[in-house]
Amino acid sequence: MTTEAITVLGLGNLGRAVAEAFLRGGHPTTVWNRSAAKALALVEGGATAAATVGEAVAAGELVVVAVLDQRAVREVLHGVDVRGRVLVNLTSGTPDEARAVARWAGENGAEYLHGAVYAVPQTIGTAASSINCSGSAAVHERWRERLGLLGKVTFLGADAGRASGYDVAVLAGMYGLIGGFLHAAALARAGGIKATELTPMLLSWLVDLHPALVAFAEEVDSAAYAGGESSLAMNQSGLATLIRAAEAQGVPFAGLDAVKALVDRQVAEGRGAESLARAVESLGGSPRRAG
Ligand SMILES: NC(=O)c1ccc[n+]([C@@H]2O[C@H](COP(=O)([O-])OP(=O)(O)OC[C@H]3O[C@@H](n4cnc5c(N)ncnc54)[C@H](OP(=O)(O)O)[C@@H]3O)[C@@H](O)[C@H]2O)c1
Numbered sequence: 327m328t329t330e331a332i333t334v335l336g337l338g339n340l341g342r343a344v345a346e347a348f349l350r351g352g353h354p355t356t357v358w359n360r361s362a363a364k365a366l367a368l369v370e371g372g373a374t375a376a377a378t379v380g381e382a383v384a385a386g387e388l389v390v391v392a393v394l395d396q397r398a399v400r401e402v403l404h405g406v407d408v409r410g411r412v413l414v415n416l417t418s419g420t421p422d423e424a425r426a427v428a429r430w431a432g433e434n435g436a437e438y439l440h441g442a443v444y445a446v447p448q449t450i451g452t453a454a455s456s457i458n459c460s461g462s463a464a465v466h467e468r469w470r471e472r473l474g475l476l477g478k479v480t481f482l483g484a485d486a487g488r489a490s491g492y493d494v495a496v497l498a499g500m501y502g503l504i505g506g507f508l509h510a511a512a513l514a515r516a517g518g519i520k521a522t523e524l525t526p527m528l529l530s531w532l533v534d535l536h537p538a539l540v541a542f543a544e545e546v547d548s549a550a551y552a553g554g555e556s557s558l559a560m561n562q563s564g565l566a567t568l569i570r571a572a573e574a575q576g577v578p579f580a581g582l583d584a585v586k587a588l589v590d591r592q593v594a595e596g597r598g599a600e601s602l603a604r605a606v607e608s609l610g611g612s613p614r615r616a617g
Pocket of ligand 1: 337418446
């Protein structure tokens with residue numbers, strides 16, 4: 327593998343791990359961070375610290391950005407000459423924000439790939455790390471081996487917002503799960519059950535539930551909900567029981583209430599015998615074409 331010069335802008339938890347992975351891969355690595363002190367440990371490990379963003383961008387053929395949010399990305403890159411550079415933006419944001427940065431890059435003579443990282447800093451560069459990318463196919467093709475130093479790379483298409491589109495959906499699912507876990511732990515605790523006793527059972531049930539989610543996804547995509555093995559009416563009743571139990575145990579039930587409201591709306595429209603997956607229709611969200 328040739329060792330092209332790489333720049334990393336932003337040395338928070340993710341950026342630091344990214345710079346370390348490129349250094350381990352033998353790449354001359356230039357780093358920049360708003361608070362300069364965060365570069366010191368990396369410099370001891372062989373990185374070069376740039377005094378300005380412009381200097382850092384000029385030093386790297388590939389420029390990886392990992393700052394807090396897209397507003398910070400705009401602030402960091404504002405007025406910087408990025409002509410001829412390849413920008414890989416690993417900063418989380420909305421699909422439209424990613425598209426806007428991609429447009430800005432194109433207007434300013436840079437190529438652009440957006441990346442959504444599925445890892446924690448400690449797992450960057452291991453088999454437990456993956457990056458979903460979208461934007462320039464040429465950048466993906468040219469740099470995927472180098473980006474592979476960070477984790478398994480998957481290209482999702484030319485729309486720079488697509489990786490973020492997956493990301494916000496996956497993270498919404500994750501926070502729903504975490505919210506569910508927190509609620510389960512509180513309910514268990516109120517009933518005298520330890521969270522550590524509950525969790526293996528909860529995990530086992532969630533694993534058993536996976537096939538249902540795959541079936542629900544097919545129903546959502548085809549908007550055909552006649553299946554009904556897990557009907558809206560049955561789930562409406564189940565949710566009401568959970569809410570009564572939470573109330574009796576003095577645990578707030580706002581999360582359950584929100585799910586029940588989605589189900590209630592479909593049942594009120596006379597669809598109680600149809601599949602629970604139909605509750606997605608209470609959320610709206612029609613398919614969008616990339617702009
Ligand atoms: N950590 C993870 O496990 C992980 C995983 C996947 C995705 N991500 C995403 O990666 C991005 C970075 O995450 P992180 O964990 O590295 O965050 P972090 O540790 O909080 O670091 C934030 C970084 O952004 C910089 N920053 C914030 N506002 C700035 C501004 N206005 N101008 C210039 N620099 C600014 C900070 O600079 P200072 O040091 O000067 O404050 C710091 O380098 C986020 O979008 C996050 O969602 C993180």
